[in-house]
Amino acid sequence: MCIVFEELSDSREMSRILRFDKLKDERSIDLKKFPAENIRNFSIIAHVDHGKSTLADRLLELTGEYQFLCNSVALIQSIDVFMSPLETISPKRDNQQVLDKLTVERERGITVKAQTCSMFYKFNEKQYLLNLIDTPGHVDFNYEVSRSLAACQGTLLLVDASQGIQAQTAANFWLAFNQDLTIIPVINKIDLEAADTERVINQIENSFELDTKDICRISAKSGLNVEDILPIVIEKIPPPSGDINGLLKAFLFDSWYDTYVGVICLMAIVDGKLQKGDKIVSAHSNLKYDVADIGIMHPERFSTEYLHAGQVGYVILNMKIASEAHIGDTFYHHKHPVDPLPGFEPAKPMVFAGIFPIDANEFNRLDESITKLTLNDASVSVQKETSMALGQGWRIGFLGTLHMDVFRQRLEEEYDASVIVTQPTVPYKIVYRDGTSKFVRNPSEFPEQNEMSNNVVQLQEPMVMATIIVPNEYLGNVMDLCGAHRGEQIEYNSLDELRVMMRYALPLAEIVTDFHDELKSRSSGYASFDYEDMGYQTSDVVKKMNVLINKKPVDALAAILHRSQVATVGRDWAKKLSDVIPKQLYEVAIQTAIGGKIVARETIPAIRKNVTAKCYGGDVTRKMKLLEKQKEGKKKMKMIGKMNLIMNEIDVHLLDFN
Numbered sequence: 001m002c003i004v005f006e007e008l009s010d011s012r013e014m015s016r017i018l019r020f021d022k023l024k025d026e027r028s029i030d031l032k033k034f035p036a037e038n039i040r041n042f043s044i045i046a047h048v049d050h051g052k053s054t055l056a057d058r059l060l061e062l063t064g065e066y067q068f069l070c071n072s073v074a075l076i077q078s079i080d081v082f083m084s085p086l087e088t089i090s091p092k093r094d095n096q097q098v099l100d101k102l103t104v105e106r107e108r109g110i111t112v113k114a115q116t117c118s119m120f121y122k123f124n125e126k127q128y129l130l131n132l133i134d135t136p137g138h139v140d141f142n143y144e145v146s147r148s149l150a151a152c153q154g155t156l157l158l159v160d161a162s163q164g165i166q167a168q169t170a171a172n173f174w175l176a177f178n179q180d181l182t183i184i185p186v187i188n189k190i191d192l193e194a195a196d197t198e199r200v201i202n203q204i205e206n207s208f209e210l211d212t213k214d215i216c217r218i219s220a221k222s223g224l225n226v227e228d229i230l231p232i233v234i235e236k237i238p239p240p241s242g243d244i245n246g247l248l249k250a251f252l253f254d255s256w257y258d259t260y261v262g263v264i265c266l267m268a269i270v271d272g273k274l275q276k277g278d279k280i281v282s283a284h285s286n287l288k289y290d291v292a293d294i295g296i297m298h299p300e301r302f303s304t305e306y307l308h309a310g311q312v313g314y315v316i317l318n319m320k321i322a323s324e325a326h327i328g329d330t331f332y333h334h335k336h337p338v339d340p341l342p343g344f345e346p347a348k349p350m351v352f353a354g355i356f357p358i359d360a361n362e363f364n365r366l367d368e369s370i371t372k373l374t375l376n377d378a379s380v381s382v383q384k385e386t387s388m389a390l391g392q393g394w395r396i397g398f399l400g401t402l403h404m405d406v407f408r409q410r411l412e413e414e415y416d417a418s419v420i421v422t423q424p425t426v427p428y429k430i431v432y433r434d435g436t437s438k439f440v441r442n443p444s445e446f447p448e449q450n451e452m453s454n455n456v457v458q459l460q461e462p463m464v465m466a467t468i469i470v471p472n473e474y475l476g477n478v479m480d481l482c483g484a485h486r487g488e489q490i491e492y493n494s495l496d497e498l499r500v501m502m503r504y505a506l507p508l509a510e511i512v513t514d515f516h517d518e519l520k521s522r523s524s525g526y527a528s529f530d531y532e533d534m535g536y537q538t539s540d541v542v543k544k545m546n547v548l549i550n551k552k553p554v555d556a557l558a559a560i561l562h563r564s565q566v567a568t569v570g571r572d573w574a575k576k577l578s579d580v581i582p583k584q585l586y587e588v589a590i591q592t593a594i595g596g597k598i599v600a601r602e603t604i605p606a607i608r609k610n611v612t613a614k615c616y617g618g619d620v621t622r623k624m625k626l627l628e629k630q631k632e633g634k635k636k637m638k639m640i641g642k643m644n645l646i647m648n649e650i651d652v653h654l655l656d657f658n
């Protein structure tokens with residue numbers, strides 16, 4: 001019986017209770033009824049904003065009529081939208097993007113963490129279990145895309161009908177192609193006036209040689225033609241292979257930390273069966289675990305107590321910390337070891353920045369927040385660091401600058417923290433005369449000039465291979481930009497009569513600051529960009545620039561720069577600092593220097609009188625205004641050259657020098 005809850009809508013609380021009772025009655029998804037031939041594991045890949053999450057929502061909605069229940073009261077309360085009990089999500093919700101769960105994801109409209117959801121769908125009188133894995137679209141999170149793909153047999157390659165193939169469409173296509181997945185192209189946003197479906201189909205044929213005869217043309221937003229997709233998924237994507245009666249081989253492809261139950265692992269069962277109470281062993285660490293709970297994401301956790309070969313779901317083991325869940329690990333039944341499946345290289349942080357509490361008293365609280373946040377994000381590396389100017393803090397490594405921004409935003413929003421983030425830097429490799437080498441992730445560890453000349457034989461910097469797609473009319477601008485950033489063109493191809501696809505070898509350091517913004521502004525937003533790691537290359541042209549205030553170096557302002565940038569950046573920084581540091585009772589000299597050589601100098605003359613002195617005992621409003629102005633100056637300081645430094649820290653520092 002299906003209870004029509006809308007009739008009870010005047011009493012939402014009551015309906016929640018009823019729904020939960022009903023949910024308990026119907027908690028009987030029998031996964032044993034789904035042999036591999038009735039299962040499809042697939043993902044959606046696309047360039048950022050081409051509509052993956054919107055399409056995922058539509059598919060969840062569409063499968064609603066065959067749905068069992070979500071099992072979480074928390075979900076019902078948190079989404080605060082009334083849902084009929086037999087739907088995965090209710091069609092009444094407008095583009096809520098259920099799979100984009102993190103607050104930052106909803107706010108920025110980007111997917112950061114890949115999410116998985118199981119759906120039930122009837123086709124040709126047969127029930128299918130479809131496991132959809134949503135993947136992030138931004139370049140910093142490519143690592144999540146590859147590991148999500150490892151749990152799939154096929155993927156929907158979604159392309160925006162107005163924008164056509166973009167850099168990440170191409171990069172994601174190659175990731176899926178190299179993993180031998182069945183790739184089904186889908187054209188989205190056909191409702192847009194600017195849609196040019198036929199041109200995009202031609203691009204797909206020319207660039208990827210995919211069959212576009214029966215290509216789906218959809219609007220994920222309105223739901224138009226979305227119903228055509230699942231039958232194609234079932235017909236074209238092969239079921240997972242695997243031996244249900246074989247020894248257990250479970251592949252761990254994602255994990256996250258939950259405050260209540262600890263680490264939750266997402267696993268694809270490659271061979272055999274896994275059930276609640278089983279004892280399993282990690283091939284990576286040899287540690288033994290009990291399966292405390294097991295089930296599918298629906299879209300929240302739904303306990304089924306069982307999974308078998310071909311199925312994908314969550315497994316809760318008694319793991320206490322996220323690093324125990326090694327992505328790419330194989331688990332087997334205790335006493336029945338198997339050869340591990342090929343794993344993954346761990347994600348490598350490539351962009352490092354200092355993070356400091358604005359208020360030093362907040363250090364312990366911030367330490368706790370950072371620990372909690374990193375429990376959920378194994379790709380972040382954390383090390384304590386002390387700066388003369390900014391006090392105690394951390395040096396944190398991220399996958400890229402967006403990752404860094406998302407981390408800072410989560411600290412501020414989810415943990416109510418106020419932080420200073422210093423200029424990001426990439427890891428340089430220093431090779432010494434005695435044959436040893438080390439990675440430098442902080443300008444303060446970079447050898448000074450004399451050590452460089454005496455002990456260092458080679459300096460290496462990380463390189464990336466960038467894919468850039470740009471309309472012909474902006475080609476010159478983009479080539480100039482890449483040239484100015486030490487880029488070397490490796491490949492040049494016409495995508496069609498309107499656009500060009502280029503490959504450039506670029507130093508990572510050149511793209512971690514404002515490269516992406518500049519690329520967008522020089523191409524009026526039309527160029528797209530993606531990159532992959534290319535290893536290290538010798539670069540003896542990088543220097544450490546110090547900022548001196550009254551002849552004393554300010555450690556937090558040091559930067560590692562290419563020789564060609566030193567003069568411009570040196571002048572720029574000296575000027576910017578002189579604009580934002582308020583006058584003091586003494587003269588303030590701001591210098592930028594490479595070793596002993598001064599690059600630029602600005603002087604702030606001493607203040608003649610105390611700004612507020614003449615108001616003493618008099619005009620309070622004016623005094624307030626002056627103080628307000630000073631505050632403005634402090635705010636401005638937060639923005640210097642993308643370094644979020646605050647003024648009062650420098651004030652304190654200046655006092656130290658006099």
Ligand SMILES: Nc1nc2c(ncn2[C@@H]2O[C@H](COP(=O)(O)OP(=O)(O)OP(=O)(O)O)[C@@H](O)[C@H]2O)c(=O)[nH]1
Binds near residue numbers: 049110222
């Ligand atoms: N007009 C129109 N807009 C759409 C369609 N599909 C998605 N959108 C809009 O496009 C924007 C991006 O959609 P998302 O689903 O967030 O894109 P995404 O690919 O998941 O983005 P990332 O997770 O950041 O990679 C949103 O504003 C959607 O409402 C469509 O078919 N037509």
